[in-house]
Amino acid sequence: MPLLETEAIVLRTYRLGEGDKIASLLTRQTGRLRATAAGAQRPKSRYGGTLEPLSYIRLWLFERENRDLLRINSTELIESFFDMQGDYSIHLAGQYVAEAVEKLLPEREVNERAFRLVLAVLRALKRYRELNRPLVYFNYWLLRLGGFLPDLEHCGRCGRPLGEETAFGGTGSDSLLCRLCRTASTTFALPPTARAWGSALRHTRLDDWMASGGLSEGCKELRTFLEMLVEHHAERKLVTRELLREECS
Numbered sequence: 001m002p003l004l005e006t007e008a009i010v011l012r013t014y015r016l017g018e019g020d021k022i023a024s025l026l027t028r029q030t031g032r033l034r035a036t037a038a039g040a041q042r043p044k045s046r047y048g049g050t051l052e053p054l055s056y057i058r059l060w061l062f063e064r065e066n067r068d069l070l071r072i073n074s075t076e077l078i079e080s081f082f083d084m085q086g087d088y089s090i091h092l093a094g095q096y097v098a099e100a101v102e103k104l105l106p107e108r109e110v111n112e113r114a115f116r117l118v119l120a121v122l123r124a125l126k127r128y129r130e131l132n133r134p135l136v137y138f139n140y141w142l143l144r145l146g147g148f149l150p151d152l153e154h155c156g157r158c159g160r161p162l163g164e165e166t167a168f169g170g171t172g173s174d175s176l177l178c179r180l181c182r183t184a185s186t187t188f189a190l191p192p193t194a195r196a197w198g199s200a201l202r203h204t205r206l207d208d209w210m211a212s213g214g215l216s217e218g219c220k221e222l223r224t225f226l227e228m229l230v231e232h233h234a235e236r237k238l239v240t241r242e243l244l245r246e247e248c249s
Contacts, residue, residue, distance in 0.1 A: 003073065004061045006030060009118055011098040012053050015041065023051055023072065025059075026101055026118060031109045035061055035070040050075040052082055054094050054122060081122050089247050093131050096240035097121055097138055103234035104146055117141050120206050128210050131248070132219050137206045139226035140198060148233045150175045152198040157181040166190045168225055174232050190225050193218030198226075 006029040014022040021040035026032050040047050050057050056079040062071040085091045097118060105114060117138065124134040143149040150156055156175020165179040167186035176195075177186060197218055227241055 004030065004063065004070075005058070006061070007056070007058050007078065007115075009115070009122070010051055010053055010055045010057065011102055013037075013040075013051055021051060022069065024098075024102060026105070026115055028112055028115045029110065031111055032101065032105045032107050033070060034068070034107075035072045037072040037075075040072075047072075047075050048077075049080070049082070050077045052080070053098065054081040054084070055079075056081070056119060056122075081126055084122075084126055087129060089131060089244070090125050090129055092240055092244050092247060093125050093135055094122060096135065096238065096244060099238050099240045100139070100142060100230050100234070103236070103238065104142060104148070104230065111145065114142065114145050117145070124206050124210055130210070131244070132223055133209055133216070134206065136197070136219055136223045136226065137201060137209065139223065139230055140201045143226060143229055143233070144202075146233070148174070148229065150229070152176065152195045155181055162192075162195065164192060166192075166195065168228065174229060188225060188228060191218055191221055194222035194225065197222050 006027040008025040008027040011024040011026055013024070016022050016036060019039050019042045021037045022034055023037055024032070024034050037047055037051055039045050040051055049055070055077060057075050057077055059075040060073040062073055064071055081094060084094055101114070101118060105111060121134045121138040128134070140149065154161055155178035157177055158181050160178050160180070162176055162178050165182070166189065167177050167182035168175075168188045168190055176190060197216060231238055231241065
């Protein structure tokens with residue numbers, strides 16, 4: 001059983017029996033995985049608060065032969081995002097990040113860029129207490145890194161440049177459609193201002209965007225579009241997205 005040392009972000013935890021936990025983790029070296037933490041629910045657990053959801057930790061894992069779950073040997077807290085719970089909408093945004101990662105990233109597939117993305121977004125939520133730009137950035141790059149992001153400049157059906165009237169939705173569609181190709185089943189219109197931001201994000205650092213001023217035109221519409229895409233590829237509704245919509249409505 002070789003010992004693995006890695007940095008990780010705790011996505012969520014589950015009870016296991018009377019005293020143990022299962023932790024869903026996004027690790028820097030190994031990708032997304034699940035591991036058991038013996039005694040983590042007990043009052044005097046040696047893990048302390050290191051396995052709280054969204055904690056950024058260093059941990060040591062044992063690989064167990066012929067078992068899907070790894071075993072956590074020890075942990076060390078690097079950075080806590082616990083104080084985000086004081087703002088319910090920001091807390092929900094962090095939980096949305098965790099849920100989307102669990103639904104879209106495959107297990108045991110190394111993706112250090114996704115790890116750095118999640119850490120940067122959590123830090124932005126914690127520092128700026130704003131939802132839209134961090135979540136737009138997260139959704140855009142999660143889809144892009146996963147190979148799910150459609151062309152934001154050309155129609156997904158005919159290949160023509162997208163004009164003013166751009167639509168998304170409809171049965172089985174994950175592309176933007178131009179005015180000539182849109183159908184009665186399309187459900188969402190994406191304005192040019194939102195598409196322009198989508199293209200600009202390829203060359204924009206999140207910290208630079210957050211420091212540039214207030215909310216940008218088209219940002220909310222782009223966030224809605226990207227979240228629809230995340231759910232489309234996850235093939236299910238995200239609980240935290242619905243909770244965010246109720247909280248912010």
